[in-house]
Amino acid sequence: MNAIDPRPAKRAGSIDMAHGGGGRAMADLIRDVFQSHLANPILDQGNDAALFDVPAGRLVMSTDGHVISPLFFPGGDIGSLSVHGTLNDVAMAGARPLYLTASFILEEGFPLADLERIVVSMALAARQAGVPIVTGDTKVVEKGKGDGVFITTTGLGVVPEGVHVSAERARPGQKILLSGSIGDHGVAILSKRENLEFETEIRSDSAALHTLVAEMVSAVPGIAVLRDPTRGGLAATLNEIAQAAGVGVLLDEAAIPVKPDVAAACELLGLDPLYVANEGKLVCLCEPDDADRLLHVMTAHPNGADASIIGTVIEDDIGLVQMQTGFGGMRVVDWLSGEQLPRIC
Amino acid sequence: MKYVDEYRDRTLARTVAAAIRREARPDRTYHIMEFCGGHTHAIFRYGVKDLMPDNVRFVHGPGCPVCVLPVRRLDDAVEIAERHNVILCTYGDMMRVPGTKQRSLIRAKADGADIKMVYSTLDALKIARDNPDREVVFFAIGFETTTPPTAAAIKQAEREGLSNFSVFCNHVLTPSAIGHILESPEVRDLGTVKIDGFLGPSHVSSVIGSEPYEFFAEEFGKPVVIAGFEPLDVMQSTLMLIRQINEGRHEVENEYTRVVTREGNLKAQNLVSDVFELRQNFEWRGLGTVPYSALKIRDAFADFDAEKRFDISPKNSREVKSCECPAILRGVKKPTDCKLFGTVCTPDTPRGSCMVSSEGACAAYWTYGRYREAGSRVPREAAE
Amino acid sequence: MCLAIPARVTQLDDGDMAVVALEGVKKRISIALIEDVEVGDYVLVHVGYALHKVSPEEAGRTLAMMAEAGVLAEELEEIAGGAL
Numbered sequence: 130m131n132a133i134d135p136r137p138a139k140r141a142g143s144i145d146m147a148h149g150g151g152g153r154a155m156a157d158l159i160r161d162v163f164q165s166h167l168a169n170p171i172l173d174q175g176n177d178a179a180l181f182d183v184p185a186g187r188l189v190m191s192t193d194g195h196v197i198s199p200l201f202f203p204g205g206d207i208g209s210l211s212v213h214g215t216l217n218d219v220a221m222a223g224a225r226p227l228y229l230t231a232s233f234i235l236e237e238g239f240p241l242a243d244l245e246r247i248v249v250s251m252a253l254a255a256r257q258a259g260v261p262i263v264t265g266d267t268k269v270v271e272k273g274k275g276d277g278v279f280i281t282t283t284g285l286g287v288v289p290e291g292v293h294v295s296a297e298r299a300r301p302g303q304k305i306l307l308s309g310s311i312g313d314h315g316v317a318i319l320s321k322r323e324n325l326e327f328e329t330e331i332r333s334d335s336a337a338l339h340t341l342v343a344e345m346v347s348a349v350p351g352i353a354v355l356r357d358p359t360r361g362g363l364a365a366t367l368n369e370i371a372q373a374a375g376v377g378v379l380l381d382e383a384a385i386p387v388k389p390d391v392a393a394a395c396e397l398l399g400l401d402p403l404y405v406a407n408e409g410k411l412v413c414l415c416e417p418d419d420a421d422r423l424l425h426v427m428t429a430h431p432n433g434a435d436a437s438i439i440g441t442v443i444e445d446d447i448g449l450v451q452m453q454t455g456f457g458g459m460r461v462v463d464w465l466s467g468e469q470l471p472r473i474c
Numbered sequence: 475m476k477y478v479d480e481y482r483d484r485t486l487a488r489t490v491a492a493a494i495r496r497e498a499r500p501d502r503t504y505h506i507m508e509f510c511g512g513h514t515h516a517i518f519r520y521g522v523k524d525l526m527p528d529n530v531r532f533v534h535g536p537g538c539p540v541c542v543l544p545v546r547r548l549d550d551a552v553e554i555a556e557r558h559n560v561i562l563c564t565y566g567d568m569m570r571v572p573g574t575k576q577r578s579l580i581r582a583k584a585d586g587a588d589i590k591m592v593y594s595t596l597d598a599l600k601i602a603r604d605n606p607d608r609e610v611v612f613f614a615i616g617f618e619t620t621t622p623p624t625a626a627a628i629k630q631a632e633r634e635g636l637s638n639f640s641v642f643c644n645h646v647l648t649p650s651a652i653g654h655i656l657e658s659p660e661v662r663d664l665g666t667v668k669i670d671g672f673l674g675p676s677h678v679s680s681v682i683g684s685e686p687y688e689f690f691a692e693e694f695g696k697p698v699v700i701a702g703f704e705p706l707d708v709m710q711s712t713l714m715l716i717r718q719i720n721e722g723r724h725e726v727e728n729e730y731t732r733v734v735t736r737e738g739n740l741k742a743q744n745l746v747s748d749v750f751e752l753r754q755n756f757e758w759r760g761l762g763t764v765p766y767s768a769l770k771i772r773d774a775f776a777d778f779d780a781e782k783r784f785d786i787s788p789k790n791s792r793e794v795k796s797c798e799c800p801a802i803l804r805g806v807k808k809p810t811d812c813k814l815f816g817t818v819c820t821p822d823t824p825r826g827s828c829m830v831s832s833e834g835a836c837a838a839y840w841t842y843g844r845y846r847e848a849g850s851r852v853p854r855e856a857a858e
Numbered sequence: 859m860c861l862a863i864p865a866r867v868t869q870l871d872d873g874d875m876a877v878v879a880l881e882g883v884k885k886r887i888s889i890a891l892i893e894d895v896e897v898g899d900y901v902l903v904h905v906g907y908a909l910h911k912v913s914p915e916e917a918g919r920t921l922a923m924m925a926e927a928g929v930l931a932e933e934l935e936e937i938a939g940g941a942l
Contacts, residue, residue: 324597328884393881399861456705457484458521463841466821470566473905474860477864486924493927594906619860623907626890677860680910710924731916733902742891
């Protein structure tokens with residue numbers, strides 16, 4: 130494979146309706162912006178559908194629509210995010226991702242230079258992950274009917290034999306592991322949002338987690354649950370698991386890593402890091418005897434260096450997530466209601 | 475975080491908790507009203523209750539600006555946004571509060587109204603500067619803490635000649651509300667609400683000082699301790715209240731001396747009185763009409779008064795029937811006494827304001843308090 | 859009720875503005891509501907405005923008072939035979 134130049138020649142002009150019209154302009158866009166950067170043998174077949182062999186085993190498939198404002202943020206952009214997000218959804222089934230697809234909805238007037246920057250970022254993310262984008266689609270909507278660009282990616286993966294990862298497998302007694310600090314992505318996004326701007330070194334944690342997952346399931350094939358705590362944060366993920374399995378969760382606040390800047394930004398805006406989004410973290414439930422071995426594997430991997438055991442699954446038929454606070458009391462960690470909005474009181 | 479982390483220290487919490495357990499007399503109950511939602515939030519967020527003996531009870535007060543705003547004023551804000559085609563700037567707190575027929579700002583926004591969430595009045599001014607062809611209205615809510623920033627913004631708009639900026643003023647006053655509660659029949663005559671002492675406002679007091687509370691301590695014979703919003707502040711202040719109650723004293727004491735003085739922030743007070751004057755009457759959700767309990771913009775700044783600038787129609791605003799927010803705000807009922815609590819009214823589908831604001835009593839009960847009702851679900855050793 | 863947080867002033871700007879830091883997070887705020895601010899001071903920040911300076915002496919005194927409450931309790935405990 131050729132190396133990708135992360136700094137493409139700045140392309141002039143912007144998206145117009147012709148780019149979605151099926152004519153020469155569309156063909157040029159696909160060739161110059163998409164195919165040139167995303168090139169791989171399957172995509173290069175140039176058909177409407179990608180044709181490939183699949184390995185034996187159970188396949189998993191996941192799809193994810195990506196809308197984000199701002200499109201470019203510290204630590205990533207909508208392009209890298211759309212690759213990492215779907216790779217992680219596939220990986221959270223314990224699977225090894227094989228292929229990705231990408232579908233773009235572009236708004237009339239969107240700068241071509243920005244589009245190319247996004248596509249290059251996707252290409253880099255896909256190449257680093259070793260998972261090709263094998264087919265795609267582009268549509269253009271009129272100005273005012275989109276937010277620059279929306280990207281939907283779909284991923285296909287294969288689950289190793291003997292691995293059965295599912296939220297329903299949560300059982301009392303299991304340990305809960307978290308791969309690193311929470312809230313980085315959400316705070317990085319907020320820091321660039323209009324009317325909120327603040328300066329911080331915090332970058333989005335957007336990352337592909339499938340190599341970490343591969344090492345984890347290889348060390349402990351009996352992992353019960355894997356989830357990436359994206360929207361709604363760690364709180365939403367744990368509530369989903371508790372609900373699915375009819376169990377309770379008991380967390381130890383002191384064991385949950387939060388970077389000082391993330392904590393500070395949350396204090397400033399009145400947010401709770403437990404509810405702030407992550408894009409490169411995972412939560413794992415395993416039998417207590419496996420916890421230390423798993424933690425060792427996780428901390429040895431770059432995406433899990435700050436991993437820790439944050440709590441235990443307990444019996445509770447109403448499925449509450451509770452937390453022993455760092456202060457010494459107990460609280461309930463509920464679902465997030467609506468969007469978490471910065472508040473003054 | 476300096477001046478934050480020290481006041482969340484677990485070891486010191488145990489120390490103060492031990493002192494409280496020792497000094498709280500077992501033969502009596504201590505009913506302590508935390509006026510502010512900030513204290514309610516700290517009590518639930520950090521699990522302060524778990525560190526308190528059972529006979530120290532917290533009674534939630536009405537000190538949540540989102541909760542006490544009557545539906546009518548919210549409906550007016552929605553009308554200003556929808557009918558007058560303005561850019562309505564609001565703090566995030568107000569977005570989800572249901573108005574009449576469950577209509578909230580977030581619903582109005584979904585239906586096309588131009589509503590922008592801001593963090594500061596500085597942002598609202600910027601929006602006015604960036605949109606000279608549009609009317610920009612700032613939906614001002616809050617107690618004495620939040621009023622000076624609104625006053626500063628009006629002054630700034632005047633200096634800059636920002637003629638497209640105005641304020642829909644809903645600022646309210648803490649001492650009037652405390653006085654109103656103390657004079658209510660439930661406290662004075664019926665004894666249905668027992669209050670032995672007050673945790674006094676923290677950040678409100680950084681502006682108005684501790685002096686305004688002296689009247690209450692004297693007139694009503696209730697001790698007041700100005701308490702910071704960190705959990706250790708709440709505990710230390712509770713200890714100070716217990717000591718006053720035990721000794722039969724009713725003074726204003728100040729635990730939050732690191733930012734509260736007796737006279738408060740005079741510069742901010744002067745700015746507020748330059749721009750605002752007392753309203754004769756203002757309706758509070760829960761408390762009804764309270765005389766001299768709110769501020770309006772002075773005539774000298776009438777150009778910046780959205781109530782003068784825009785025609786606001788009379789309307790039959792009403793809250794959801796059987797919503798107990800009013801009684802809960804007065805401390806007469808607990809959230810769990812409300813038929814709607816946890817059934818049709820949850821943080822996802824709030825029917826009353828107390829379920830929306832994260833410091834509303836209902837939301838706090840729902841979010842942090844449910845495990846208590848669920849019984850001792852946590853194995854004892856796990857909670858140790 | 860009113861969310862406010864102590865932050866350190868790192869820079870004073872024209873027009874009653876300043877930059878404050880909370881850990882590594884920096885935010886531009888207004889200091890129009892307070893007087894005599896200097897770089898290095900801690901101020902209580904609410905909705906983008908400094909409301910009051912934080913007094914380091916008083917902050918220390920409050921912490922000492924908390925610790926003292928415990929010392930007394932521990933002494934009493936010893937007298938009472940450590941029963942809790």
